[in-house]
Amino acid sequence: MEILGLAIVVVLLLLAATFVIRFLLVKKSPEYRKSFVSAELASGMINTLLKTTSQSCSKASMKDLLQDCATTQSLVCENGQGSCDYFNEAANGILLQTLNKWNYKYQFTAAVGQESTFVDIGSKCISEKKSETYVVPSAISIEVKLDICG
């Protein structure tokens, strides 16, 4: 009789333990907003940045500045800066007021082919990252990439 009671207690304890493991370890709140924000942020940042008109560089867009920087470097802005310096300064300012302000770690790069990177802002992501790549169509193809870490 006592053994039966003990067996029932053990069965109940086992059931309770299974229940605890199932609900406490498996169930996690899904992060719909986080995935939406990171997906939207990387693509939005890169597209908007490249479309932006420069303030004192013959009304050239950031995309035009990148193209000039990667090819002839003939453009001289009203403040005397070349296209590369002007782009770097403007992009850095925008990234400082956005991703840096929200404590995101990121790496923004522009490269011709695989090796010659001519714009590199931020630091390399160590683990997980959300990447967005945009290819600027020109005589030589420029690959603009934004990695948002985490």
Add this chain to the structure above:
Amino acid sequence: MRKRIFSRKAQIQIGETISVIFVFFILLLIGFVFYAKVLKGNAAIESDEMAQLRSVEIAQRAMFLPELQCSSDVTDSKNCIDKLKIESAKDIMRSKEVEYFDIFGFAKIKIAHIYPSNPEEEIYSRPLSEFKNKFSTNVPVSIYDPVAREYGFGLVSIETYS
């Protein structure tokens, strides 16, 4: 004498049965308390999920609002806000508060100009003073000036409350 011994044995057995039943009910009670806690936790997770989805929905609505979006045929209207429409949108949203409350609910929508200048404009503001959840979503947008035909870099900040 024999009857007394049997009576004592029966008393011990009754005592054992009562203690087993007592332990059983204690375990059952613990089980119910735990189950209630799990149910409560699940309800909180579901409520959080709903708040997150609502926040994403409001952000999407704000991004595709015709009152703000670029409308020229030549410009890409996705992630683009017409600079000249901002002032009018602010006035419309203020005068038709009830209609816009149906669209955005308890939220705050701001447009910040990042490049070249740096002003911030609040176009909709219906915050909750006491809230359980507050989500902030920042979406980068181009701010198009149709007069100068220039694109600026801006941010639409959407704060949702629940």
